[in-house]
Amino acid sequence: MTKISMKVNGKEVSGEVEGRTLLVSFLRDTLGMTGTHVGCDTSQCGACVVHVDGAAVKSCTMLAMEAEGAEVATIEGQANADGTLSVVQQAFQDHHGLQCGFCTPGMVMSATALLKDNPKPSEAEIRHYLEGNICRCTGYHNIVKAILAASGQLEGAIAAE
Amino acid sequence: MYEFEFVKPTTVADAVAALGEEEAQALGGGQTLIPTLKQRLAMPATLVSLTGIAEMKGVKAEGGTVTIGGGTTHGTVAKEAASAYPALAALASNIGDPAVRNRGTIGGSLANNDPSACYPAAALASGATIVTSSREIAADDYFQGMFTTALEDGEIVTAVRFPVPEKAAYIKFEQPASRFALVGVFVAKYADGVRVAVTGASEEGVFRWSEAEAALSANFSAAALEGLSVPADGMIGDLHGSKEYRAHLVGVLTKRAVAAA
Structure with a gap:
């Protein structure tokens, strides 16, 4: 076992891991932060998406030791300091961008990463960006709508429909 | 995954030294290797991460x-x-x-x-x-x-x-679940000729389609490819597409790549 340290949602954390420990296992099992989900464990579904040094990654397909010294952001760190939801989270709630909610942590993290790079994405760009996030409930329509709303573009999009 | 040691050198020289050890395996971004390890299809004693170099x-x-x-x-x-x-x-x-x-x-x-x-x-x-x-x-x-x-x-x-070529384009017919190329064709036009490489199609892996290269070097247009085809023999055939289907896609995608270049 090796001790690793990193910042998760701005807080210094550390723990003992094996070489084969996945980042998602470190988050969920070592730190007890179960907001990040494991859906497929084969890097298809995107429920485990977190940000490592600002980049969206699948935490089931990254070794915990690769994140030594990194800044990791998870769904638990997305709400504002006063406990209110982030813009993306609130948009998912407002536009019913989830049903069972299992994929939602990954969806919110991917959407947040997209809007950081591309604050006004088109619907096509949103759908392309979400190719690695699978949702079996919503049919994606309300997720796309929520992200358009979070980027302040929903008025125009609805008018155009 | 089987257990392994993890090392993360910061120079190429140190990585080469680490890979000289018994049963050592290089780890790039891990997007193929980690799933492979999860399936227990590989059992390295040491993983040498290249991400710190x-x-x-x-x-x-x-x-x-x-x-x-x-x-x-x-x-x-x-x-x-x-x-x-x-x-x-x-x-x-x-x-x-x-x-x-x-x-x-x-x-x-x-x-x-x-x-x-x-x-x-x-x-x-x-x-x-x-x-x-x-x-x-x-x-x-x-x-x-x-x-x-x-x-x-x-x-x-x-x-x-x-x-860098004068003109180039890559067109892939995506396998929608994996996003790998069911067939992908890259066409690149250089001053001394055109090169055409095909991925996803052949049981021999990526290959150059020399007939198409000759035709396109003489006339860089989709029309120059009329009548040309690759044999289905030796193509990959699986549940996503037969050998014949992949061979057909090679022709179609090469034309599209030329048109897009």
Whole structure:
């Protein structure tokens, strides 16, 4: 076992891991932060998406030791300091961008990463960006709508429909 | 996964030394290797991460050549090669999904040489040079069949040099679940001729379609490809598409790539 340290949602954390420990296992099992989900464990579904040094990654397909010294952001760190939801989270709630909610942590993290790079994405760009996030409930329509709303573009999009 | 030691050197020399140990395996972005390890299809004693080696990262364009560090992620290539070699950047921007592109590397893709991966088509069609920890290998000599390359044990792809073509395009017919190429064709037009590389189709891995190259070198238009086809024999046939279907796609996608270039 090796001790690793990193910042998760701005807080210094550390723990003992094996070489084969996945980042998602470190988050969920070592730190007890179960907001990040494991859906497929084969890097298809995107429920485990977190940000490592600002980049969206699948935490089931990254070794915990690769994140030594990194800044990791998870769904638990997305709400504002006063406990209110982030813009993306609130948009998912407002536009019913989830049903069972299992994929939602990954969806919110991917959407947040997209809007950081591309604050006004088109619907096509949103759908392309979400190719690695699978949702079996919503049919994606309300997720796309929520992200358009979070980027302040929903008025125009609805008018155009 | 079976247990293994994890080491993360910061120089190519240290990585080569670590890979000299028994049962050591290089780890790029891990987007293929980690799933493979999860399936227990590999059992390295030591994983040597290449992600901490700064000298293997980045995109540099100068004098008609784009040089990409072997540890550069697809996401970085998509952004940083966009002005110097747009067709290559476009290819990178459609590999896997955004999270995969933020980890997966060009060196890892080329070292693995998956028969359906995108980068081998770009490297072969561009006549790229694969720069390793010990030598330089021409793309024509590098790809040696499905999951097989000229790399020796412990040899690392440190960079890839692409001569920038006059015109180029990559068109992939995507397998929608995996986002690998069911078939992908990269066409690149240089002053001394056209190169056409096909991925996803052949049981021998990425290959050059020489008949199409000759036709396009004489007349760079989709019409020049009329009547040309690749034999279905030797194509991959599986539940996603028969040999005949893949052979047909090679012709269709090559025309589309020429039209898009």
